[in-house]
Structures are given as C-alpha cells and as structure tokens.
Amino acid sequence: MNQIHTHPEGEHESAYDDGLLANDAHWAFGTSFEDPLAGVDTTVPDGVDPRALACYCLMLGDDALVLSHRLSEWCSNAPDLEEDIALANISLDLLGQARLLLARAAAADPGVVPALPEGSPVPAEDALAFFRTDMDYRNVRMAEVPNGDFAETVCRLLLMSVARLAVLQRLTTSRDAVLAAVAAKGVKEITYHRDFAARWFLTLAQGTEESRRRLLAGLAGLMPLWGELFETHPAEYAVAEAGVGVDPADVRGEAEVVLDHVLATSGVERPEVRPLAGVRGKKGRHGLHTEALSRMLAEMQSVAREHPMGVW
Amino acid sequence: MTVASTRARRVAESVTDPELPMLTLADLGVLRSVEIVDGAVEVAITPTYSGCPAMATMRDDLVRRLQEEGFADVRVRVALDEPWTTDWITPRGRAALREAGISPPGPAAGPASPSTRSTAGGPVPLTLLPVRRRVSCPRCGSDDVALTSEFGSTACKALYRCRACLEPFDHVKEH
Numbered sequence: 001m002n003q004i005h006t007h008p009e010g011e012h013e014s015a016y017d018d019g020l021l022a023n024d025a026h027w028a029f030g031t032s033f034e035d036p037l038a039g040v041d042t043t044v045p046d047g048v049d050p051r052a053l054a055c056y057c058l059m060l061g062d063d064a065l066v067l068s069h070r071l072s073e074w075c076s077n078a079p080d081l082e083e084d085i086a087l088a089n090i091s092l093d094l095l096g097q098a099r100l101l102l103a104r105a106a107a108a109d110p111g112v113v114p115a116l117p118e119g120s121p122v123p124a125e126d127a128l129a130f131f132r133t134d135m136d137y138r139n140v141r142m143a144e145v146p147n148g149d150f151a152e153t154v155c156r157l158l159l160m161s162v163a164r165l166a167v168l169q170r171l172t173t174s175r176d177a178v179l180a181a182v183a184a185k186g187v188k189e190i191t192y193h194r195d196f197a198a199r200w201f202l203t204l205a206q207g208t209e210e211s212r213r214r215l216l217a218g219l220a221g222l223m224p225l226w227g228e229l230f231e232t233h234p235a236e237y238a239v240a241e242a243g244v245g246v247d248p249a250d251v252r253g254e255a256e257v258v259l260d261h262v263l264a265t266s267g268v269e270r271p272e273v274r275p276l277a278g279v280r281g282k283k284g285r286h287g288l289h290t291e292a293l294s295r296m297l298a299e300m301q302s303v304a305r306e307h308p309m310g311v312w
Numbered sequence: 313m314t315v316a317s318t319r320a321r322r323v324a325e326s327v328t329d330p331e332l333p334m335l336t337l338a339d340l341g342v343l344r345s346v347e348i349v350d351g352a353v354e355v356a357i358t359p360t361y362s363g364c365p366a367m368a369t370m371r372d373d374l375v376r377r378l379q380e381e382g383f384a385d386v387r388v389r390v391a392l393d394e395p396w397t398t399d400w401i402t403p404r405g406r407a408a409l410r411e412a413g414i415s416p417p418g419p420a421a422g423p424a425s426p427s428t429r430s431t432a433g434g435p436v437p438l439t440l441l442p443v444r445r446r447v448s449c450p451r452c453g454s455d456d457v458a459l460t461s462e463f464g465s466t467a468c469k470a471l472y473r474c475r476a477c478l479e480p481f482d483h484v485k486e487h
Binding site: 195 | 354356361362363364365387388389390392394396435436438442460461462463464465467471485487
C-alpha cells in the first residue's frame, strides 16, 4: 500500500536525506500513498449510469478544484494576514472536496482518467487534475475568472458558496454513499465559507465609498455568470433522475433567496446584466470555457506534465 | 474481541495527531475502528476536514507504530460516513488541548455549529453576525475574549485574542 521512498546507503547529501524528507509520503502528488478513498466501497448503485455519475463528479470536483486554485493565488497577496489565512483555509477545504470527487469519478468510470505512460505512478485523481485539457474540464465559468481585487473575490466566493451549499445539502441524501458522505462533510465546510463571504460582502458594502465601489464593480462583473450555475447539463439531469445527483435548476429558488437576503442587508441592488453567452449554447459544463482556464491550467499543470513518471 | 485485536487497538489508540501532538488519534475522535481481518490489522480513520493534509501522516504513523509492535500486515482505510464532528473529541482530549493553550470546542449541537444549524431538508441558515461562542482564554481563564478570524493556523481552528492577558490563542471550531 505505501511506497516509502528511501535512499541507498552512502547517498545522503543533506540534512533532508537524513530524516526530514527520508519518508516523503506526505508529498501528495504522485506518491499514490494517500488515496482519499482508500478502502471506501465505490460500487456504483443499481440503475445508475457510471459514465453520467463520473461526469457529474467531475463537474462538482472541477468547480471546487478551479475555485480552489484561484483562491490559492491569493496566498501571500491578501489585504491582511487573517484574510490571507482564511482564503488559504477555504482553498484547502475545496481542494479536499475536489480530491474526493475526482477520485470518485475515476472509481465510477476509469474511462475518464487520461492515459499516462505505462508504469506512471500518478494516481487517478492527479491524472484528472493535471493531465486533462480545458475542454475536458467541467467547471462553471465563474470558477475560472482571473482574480480581480479582494472585493471581487468576496463576491465570487459568496455566489459560488450560495449555489454549492444548496446543491451539497440536497446531495447528502444521494443514493451514492460516497457522494452523500462527501456532501455531508462539504456542507459543514461551505457553510463557513458562505458566512465568511457574506460577512465581508456586508462589511465592504457598508464600509467606505471605495470599498463599496469595488464591491459593486466585482458583483456586476460576475453576475453575467450567475445563471450558468443553475443550468442543467444532461449528465446532471440523468443523475438527478437516478437519485444520486442534484439538478442545479432545483436549487435556484433557494439560492436566489439567500443572495437577495445578503444584498438587501447590505443595501445593494442586484445589477441588471445580460448573461454571458456560451459557444452555440454550450458553456463550462460542456467543456467550453473562457481563455482564462487555459492559462490557469497551463501554469497549474506544467510541472506534472513535464514529469509523468515522476515520484515526488 | 481477541487478545491480539485488543492489543492492536491499544497501540493504535496511542498514536498522536501530527498537528495536535498533545492529542492521540483516539482522543481526537478520528480513530474509528481497529479490527483484525484475515490476520491483518485494519484501522479505519475519518478525516477532520475534506482537505485535511495530515491524513497521510496519520496513516504512516499508524502503520509504523503497529509494525513496531509486531503487527506485520497493517491496512488503514478511510471512513467517510459519518463525518467527523468535534463532539467526538474526548474529555481527556479537551483537557489536553486546554493544557496546551488551545481552547477546546463547545458542543457541536450548539448554535455556532453548521452541523446542527440545518434542520432536516431545510436550507442552511445564513449567519451574517459574527459567531458567538462561550470561549475562555486557555492561558488566564478570562471570558473577555474577541474573535480575530474564523480561520486560524489550521482549517479546524479559529483565531481569538484575550483582552485580559492580551495573548492570542487558537480555538478548535465546533464542526
């Protein structure tokens, strides 16, 4: 199960070799040591199309992975230390959800995992994260928008947490035991994220003229992507029908109520904006993204792609 | 329960958490079961948070300690259901946290916890006001404390400061 990387005698060249990193199992990428679903029963429930289930897990997982990466870009750049740590914490929660969901996708349908050279030690979740192109990513486009200022990040975290919490809460009763467990954990985490974002939204809206100006600009820039969070892809429809997934259209009413509550408390009018069109009607869930995702993935994946046989 | 499984359980229960080394995995409540299956020790652990980066180290430590104690074949599996809650931290674990200057969590059934704020089927209520908890300073015992941030040095902790002794401290969040 565990591949503990050791050095032959006489090759020790630094203090790291003599203990600190002698056991490198804690380096997640490529060690295959830490399967987040180790020992979990991943049998697909009766009457569920494994391909639709895998596709759905990629959607929820990619939303988390891409937003997590954007939030992680704030690390050491946030306005103050507390917010820097908070955003990194939130990013870590989302990365954890992404790992479980990508691993669940791979277990449901190994066909979604990109092929790597024979003998590659890269586990399935990492192959999915680091070796898929933008067209195979299933996240909504709001997740990939490049970071603007802190106010815009607060807006995005609010909008995406409002939608995700409503979905995950319903997902706790999924017939798929793995998804139900991931959702039950995720609900607790996203509740904290949503409260954090909503409080900052209120603070910035009622803060200074400048903080309010920035918040309104951030919100106006993101709202064209709000509706996409509730559009139903055929895979989402299929898993909802099968009792293992959630049709995002079903949570829109609840999400709008929560958002309106935050807006009203903050004294902010909902901006009137037109939805951002897709390409022939196809958007993030279909793998049709904005250019920003390609650039983000190019950076995120470059090291892993250089070393498909690497042990880290 | 056999002698071997009792002994394996005792060994597993003595392994400490990598990030809160004053706590054993049993006191933290992440150690779910220790069984002998087909001659191998099978240990189940539950992550505190989805992204808990300490899972691999916990697994490593469990395998190493059990192997040191003569259990050659050790398997560690993840148990996701039910999700971990701070209510599983034992009284001894809470005392150890406080002793180490970390404020232990209140009951997760309290209003501060998202796990119970959601009534079955209903939406999770939004909390726009700062969370109010009964927290006292683990150093001087004063109740005059203020929340600095809901997110502290690790995902499972919030950051507080004491207005009496002026020291900052971590509080394990109700979860």
